[in-house]
Amino acid sequence: LEVMQRESPDLVFMDLQMPGTNGYKAAVEIRALEKELAVSEAKKESRQRTPIIALSADILTGTKDACFANGMNAYLSKPLNIHSLLDILERYLYEKADRNI
Known part of the structure; x- marks a missing residue:
């Protein structure tokens, strides 16, 4: 969250299981901070909503839905599939890039 206060990243990859917290809680906190x-910053240039991409090895039913309900934009399962990763990068970063990813 400290980084989000100082900078506006183009994309966040969020692991659902992290020491001391979890990705769901962190995503909710990021959305609240935004x-x-x-x-x-209403009178200044407005920030864009940062895409949050969930990363997890969890294959339980409902995991994806929980990610979306907690403010995440997409879900990638581990181990990562390179084609799925490239699709996500194209979808969320293409507009900001001056060339194909």
């Missing part, structure tokens, strides 16, 4: 920053 709302807070949008209000405080």
Whole structure:
């Protein structure tokens, strides 16, 4: 979250299982921070909503739905499939890039 306060990343890869927290909680906190920053920066150039991509080896039913319900934009399962990763990068970064990814 500290990085999100200082910078506006083009994309966040969020592991669902991290020491001390989990990806769901972190995504909710990022979305709340974005709302807070949008209000405080209303007169300045507005920030775009940062795409959050979930990463998990969890294959339980409902994991993807929980990711979306907690503010994430997409879900990638581990181990990563290179084609799925490239699809995500194209979808969320192509507009910001000056060339194909």
